[in-house]
Amino acid sequence: MKITNAIERLEALGGDKWAVYKMARQMMADGHDVIEMAIGEPDVPTPEYLIDAAMAALRSGRTGYASSAGENNLRHALAERYTRQADREILPEQVLCFPGTQTALYAVISAVAASGDEVVLGGPMYATYASVMASTGAKMVPVPLQAENGFRIQAAxxxxxxxxxxTLIFLNTPHNPTGAVLTEQDIADIGAVAASFGQIEGRDRTA
Ligand SMILES: Cc1ncc(COP(=O)(O)O)c(C=O)c1O
Incomplete structure (x- = not known):
């Protein structure tokens, strides 16, 4: 059987952290009192109105394919929200919906970083980032996050x-797992660094 580069890249990562997670889940199922500090499973119940809306939609026959870019009304609502937030016009055609963050990150990294390109990001980082990055072929360049800076990634x-x-700088705010929130000044400083490196070898990296 032909094994692709993507499988080879992922093989090296192993699944040790998930083995611990599965063991903790099994212990919970067996009735042990476990404090789970792993993935961000919400600890509040799904609101009733969301369950009702999902069930009503299913019962009314909405069980087929949705638009892969996202439902039109959702894209319009998101465009309006981000237009208000960003104070510049964001069009519904500029909004793409994904079934989760991993998929969105995979798509963005694949679109922007060629295999071997470097992605700078803060470490420690969310549990799955190494795998998402490895599957695209991009190279992870972690910046150690320091307690004395409140774990906020520093432009310098x-x-x-x-x-x-x-090719990419990953910003995660509020940051998982440290909880650090970048200030407007942090983001402006990082933006200035990115802009100053924007034109290297004729490639526009500021887009
Ligand atoms: C920083 C960060 N990235 C990605 C994810 C995973 O998102 P998803 O389950 O939507 O793929 C999480 C989940 O908690 C997260 O905290």
Whole structure:
């Protein structure tokens, strides 16, 4: 059987952390009192109105394919919301919906970073980022997050790690797992670093 590069890239990562997670879940199912500090499973119940709306939609026959870009009314609602938030016009055609963050990240990284391109991001990081990154072939360049900076990623630390191979800077705020929230100044500083490296080897990296 032919094994693709993607499988080879992922094989090296192993699944140790998921083995711990599965063991904890099994212990809970067996009645042990476990405090789970792993993935961000919400600890509040799904609101009744969402369950009712989903059930009503299913019962009314909405069981077929949806638009893969996202339902039109949702794309319009999101465009309006982000137009207000960003204070510039965002069109519904500029909104794409994904079934989860991993899929969205995979699509964005695949679109922007060629295999071997570098992605700078803060570490520690969310549990699945290494696998998402590895599956695209992009190279992860972690910036250690420091307690003395409140675990907020620093523009100067990012700057130190930018090379001609850098295509992406990942910002996660509020950050998981540290909970750090970037300030407007942090984001402006990081933006200035990105802009200053924007034109390398004729490639526009600021888009
Ligand atoms: C920072 C971060 N990225 C990604 C995810 C995963 O998102 P999804 O389950 O939508 O793929 C989470 C989930 O908690 C997260 O905290």
């Amino acid at each position: 630390d990012i700057e130190d790690r930018i090379t001609p191979g850098t």
